[in-house]
Amino acid sequence: MSKDFRLRRGTPADSRAAFELSIAAVGDLMTRQNHPMKIDAESFWKVLESYLSHLAVHAAEWWLAEDPSDRSLVGHARSLERGGLFELSEFFVRPGFQASGLGKQLIDRVFPKGRGEVRVIIATNDVRALARYYAAGTVARFPMATLSAAPKPAPSCELEVVAANPSDVAVFAELERAVVGYPRDADYPWLFREREALLYRRHGRAVGSAFFSKTGLGPVTSLEPADQRAILLDLENRAHAAGLEEMSLSVPMVNDVAVAHLFGRGFKIDGPLQFFMSNRAFGHFDRFLAFAPAIVL
Ligand SMILES: CC(C)(COP(=O)(O)OP(=O)(O)OC[C@H]1O[C@@H](n2cnc3c(N)ncnc32)[C@H](O)[C@@H]1OP(=O)(O)O)[C@@H](O)C(=O)NCCC(=O)NCCS
Incomplete structure (x- = not known):
């Protein structure tokens, strides 16, 4: 599989493909952790479509990575800003393309060091994600649980x-x-x-x-x-x-x-x-x- 990427900004038309990529990355993470995902992608899209469309318009930064051979999405990262609060909302690389530096290129664009009075991430427990988040100057403060x-x-x-x-x-x-x-x-x-x-x-x-x-x-x-x-x-x-x-x-x-x-x-x-992380x-x-x-x- 090609490891060359083309990075570009996201647009509202990319919402569905970015969502599919997120589900593929989270599904793979859960499988790696012996925790099979019970989410049905089609019904979850119906739940999230409106909010993801909102984020597509209100993101502080949104970058995608494409595989130049077929223009399929291999990476998706987005941040938002509420006054001085700067939050990484999504960060996903397609399984098979992970752990080769693409995540770093994306997070450097959407969550640059020094931006934001407080820098926040609700993080998965993925070791690759946690490594990138510490490098981005955030620290795990407490766990978050879905109850x-x-x-x-x-x-x-x-x-x-x-x-x-x-x-x-x-x-x-x-x-x-x-x-x-x-x-x-x-x-x-x-x-x-x-x-x-x-x-x-x-x-x-x-x-x-x-x-x-x-x-x-x-x-x-x-x-x-x-x-x-x-x-x-x-x-x-x-x-x-x-x-x-x-x-x-x-x-x-x-x-x-x-x-x-x-x-x-x-x-x-x-x-x-999950982990609540902040600078x-x-x-x-x-x-x-x-x-x-x-x-x-
Ligand atoms: C998180 C994610 C986007 C990162 O993208 P990526 O392309 O894999 O990331 P990179 O290759 O740029 O960086 C991975 C880092 O993890 C480090 N790493 C890998 N395994 C590690 C481990 N067991 N302990 C500590 N660090 C580890 C690597 O060394 C690398 O850091 P380095 O560049 O400083 O050496 C991607 O792995 C992913 O989609 N994960 C599943 C979805 C997910 O959990 N997303 C987070 C949502 S909050």
Whole structure:
């Protein structure tokens, strides 16, 4: 197989092929780790298509590598920027082309050293990926787990729950600024369009937020860690009422309140752990759940 690559920028028309490449790389990783992948690519594409189309337009950098012999994709890497937060969102090389330096060429383009106040990666446990991420100046801070369960009816929420609309975006941004440090301004229009936006209030004051949909949950913020129990019960109730067979959350494992609560509700760790990596410590991840499916913070 040819080991020469042609690098070019990605365009929205590349979304499907880049997705297929990601699935091939993750499937191969799982097989190498004796953890056969249970994802059906066609149904997962339906879940992710809208979000990947959004990333295609809002990426900070997006580069692809092609095999010049047949122009098939052999590499795909993308980053996004939320103010000073710079995140590597995707990084994949086709099995058979890995471990020969293509990953380095891609990551040097999409996640250049020195860019971003905080540099973040939600990393797989692939040794090749981890080597590249340390070289890019990030350090593993804590594991992330996807926790999944069949939702059960739950006691009603002790917080006031308000169905929010885009005019409330500043409240969501303020909560995320308090918890993570960086609001995701470019993503709120997508989140408000594709997910139910929920604000949780006590005595009229917003103390938490969440985004809910049948195909994905999060991000979830809470000013106080303890309020996550009420928020998670509300989300589980919604998932049960919506008839979901399974709900999944992307949970920082330093979030002891959420992990203990979800284990108590029968949630199980689903698939391999990931690592939260960053160039420096920041944010309050004991009161935060990431965007799910677990692609970005
Ligand atoms: C992660 C990935 C994109 C990297 O691309 P790649 O072309 O394989 O990467 P490179 O060849 O540029 O670099 C691999 C590095 O891993 C190092 N490496 C390989 N095995 C290693 C091990 N067991 N321990 C430590 N480092 C190791 C190599 O030495 C090389 O580093 P070097 O260039 O400093 O010597 C690719 O391997 C991949 O698609 N993996 C599966 C999907 C995945 O997990 N993606 C990450 C999503 S967050």
